[in-house]
């Protein structure tokens with residue numbers, strides 16, 4: 568790793584100030600992406616701003632029909648939360664499928680979303696469940712958040728504070744994991760929300776996206792068989808050593824069917 | 833830039849001068865001399881470096897020493913009590929859960945975290961939990977048996 572200055576501010580304001588004063592400063596959350604990237608010398612921050620001492624960023628709160636999860640909440644807390652398990656079981660399940668136990672103990676929802684790894688799981692939850700991302704300056708709708716490969720709507724130095732998930736009528740996530748890393752080759756979140764059916768796909772494209780053809784088919788008939796015969800266009804999908812675009816297109820439909828079946832029980 | 837990091841290691845207060853970029857596993861091995869925690873991959877994959885920080889299992893190759901300031905850190909050296917193997921260690925010996933032993937400290941620290949959350953894990957639950965711990969020798973069968981037996985011994 569290159570040298571850097573380390574800071575552990577106790578408040579958002581203090582964190583903002585360090586970020587503003589240092590052009591090359593970067594936020595550190597769980598470090599599960601940041602530290603491996605720095606070890607490979609793919610990142611050279613002048614300063615690391617560790618958010619772990621800001622208590623208000625951590626925790627899970629139920630507020631009427633929504634669940635709010637602080638940005639620094641580790642995946643293990645979401646997976647193990649009795650509130651999340653009873654209100655939005657699909658979200659607890661998804662968090663429990665991320666990486667391995669030690670990654671879940673450190674990795675955070677804020678870090679995962681800011682990073683927008685094409686194979687990350689949380690983007691499918693945020694997009695599929697129509698969540699809202701609260702930053703230190705504004706609220707961003709899930710539909711406006713994911714822009715491209717490792718690119719989001721976040722501005723420079725904008726800090727995610729929490730993510731608010733409305734409770735769906737029913738939802739489920741199905742994932743085809745890479746057997747080595749556990750990242751999603753393809754993952755699909757299917758949800759019936761108060762605003763209709765949503766189908767969010769991760770792993771398949773440069774960033775998470777909604778599959779409108781699946782949503783349309785499920786709006787007519789919410790059953791796995793409603794997707795029989797549906798094909799997904801492989802055109803823009805990822806092509807790498809793990810899977811071809813055609814295989815990913817096939818997996819999108821298979822994972823969508825599994826998620827619908829799981830959401831229906 | 834060097835900085836003093838202090839935390840509790842297996843119940844004892846420790847501190848050392850480290851660089852900001854010193855990894856927690858490097859501080860534990862090189863500065864504090866506890867070499868039971870291993871470095872296998874250094875890329876967050878293999879789990880040879882698993883230790884406990886504030887009661888949870890983490891990969892110490894993917895944490896900075898400075899991030900452990902003030903924490904309660906547990907390593908394999910703190911597991912045996914008064915020279916007597918912990919039931920989980922005893923189960924690994926009894927069930928041949930190790931061959932070369934390189935992965936074993938990480939396996940045991942990971943298994944102990946599992947058992948504190950789930951005192952009676954099924955074979956499937958043990959396999960799922962240990963996906964972040966790689967073993968090049970055993971083929972895992974005896975590790976899974978050892979963890980089941982260790983969990984049972986810890987319950988009784």
Ligand SMILES: Cc1cc2nc3c(=O)[nH]c(=O)nc-3n(C[C@H](O)[C@H](O)[C@H](O)COP(=O)(O)OP(=O)(O)OC[C@H]3O[C@@H](n4cnc5c(N)ncnc54)[C@H](O)[C@@H]3O)c2cc1C
Pocket residue numbers: 593594595596597598599600601602618638639642664665666667670673674675676677678679681682686687688689725726727728748749750751876877
């Ligand atoms: C072995 C391994 C397996 C994994 N498997 C999976 C998997 O199966 N599925 C999956 O989804 N993920 C997986 N991950 C990723 C992991 O789950 C983390 O979510 C991810 O690394 C990012 O979270 P973090 O808290 O570690 O963030 P960090 O690594 O600390 O930060 C990541 C990025 O986000 C920025 N950032 C962090 N917090 C904020 C914030 N609050 N506001 C603004 N910007 C912020 C940082 O500056 C940095 O650019 C895996 C990681 C490893 C090491």
Ligand code: FES
Pocket residue numbers: 870871872873874875876877878879880881882891892893894
């Ligand atoms: S050395 Fe830390 S996971 Fe391999």
Ligand code: FES
Pocket residue numbers: 929930931932933934935936966967968969970
């Ligand atoms: S016993 Fe040799 S790596 Fe596991």
